[in-house]
Amino acid sequence: MAMLHLVNKSPYDACNLDSASSMMKGDDALLLIEDAVYAAVKNGKAAAGLAGLKVTVLGPDLAARGIGEDKLIDGVTVVDYAGFVDMVEANDKVQSWL
Amino acid sequence: MSDTKKFMYVNRKAPYGTIYAWEALEVVLIGAAFEQDVSLAFMDDGVYQLMKGQDTAGIGMKNFSPTYSALGDYEITKIYVEKESLEERGLTLDDLQHLVWEDEDEDWAEKDSIRLVSRAELADVFADQDVMFNF
Numbered sequence: 568m569a570m571l572h573l574v575n576k577s578p579y580d581a582c583n584l585d586s587a588s589s590m591m592k593g594d595d596a597l598l599l600i601e602d603a604v605y606a607a608v609k610n611g612k613a614a615a616g617l618a619g620l621k622v623t624v625l626g627p628d629l630a631a632r633g634i635g636e637d638k639l640i641d642g643v644t645v646v647d648y649a650g651f652v653d654m655v656e657a658n659d660k661v662q663s664w665l
Numbered sequence: 666m667s668d669t670k671k672f673m674y675v676n677r678k679a680p681y682g683t684i685y686a687w688e689a690l691e692v693v694l695i696g697a698a699f700e701q702d703v704s705l706a707f708m709d710d711g712v713y714q715l716m717k718g719q720d721t722a723g724i725g726m727k728n729f730s731p732t733y734s735a736l737g738d739y740e741i742t743k744i745y746v747e748k749e750s751l752e753e754r755g756l757t758l759d760d761l762q763h764l765v766w767e768d769e770d771e772d773w774a775e776k777d778s779i780r781l782v783s784r785a786e787l788a789d790v791f792a793d794q795d796v797m798f799n800f
Contacts, residue, residue, distance in 0.1 A: 577682065579754060601681070605713065610755030611753070626723065630720045630722075632681065633720070638755075647723075
């Protein structure tokens, strides 16, 4: 029963991402949206917290914040809104860490 | 109002996720009309506000980042960016917009507005202010 974990808060301003990552299991997926996309920036302190996780970030939120895909840590997948919907569909449940 | 005061606007939030960054900019521009000695500081997630290359077409929000480059025209020439906040986020000054102002006293020479400071140096700058505005 895979779960999609949605995080939308900056990892430097709130502990939402830590809570999410600490409770992810097996095939669970993590989608970073809005201010949470900052977590996937290379050389940032928060990037270490994503190690070993299946991480996807929302492209339009990256672009809005001026973060090029070349600035992301390796192994991250970038999706658009249609990809967001596909992920919701592909998982059994969605947990939004508001 | 004959007395000029030192106004410091402290920006600590990322843009777009909340309305703070945009509201701060609005207040700064309104305040500029009162001819005070204005400084801006960007620390914590506030440093993200100055990222260059912001393109908000995909999220349906107004991209207000070009407005920062107009601050020089409002005689806002002291923009402090805190070094530790940048480093912690994997960023350098190169990731930020290049903000300048034109010095009337030196034949309109272009000068950098951004001053990269440590947290300790920024604390000293804060201590020297008359009024603090926090966003």
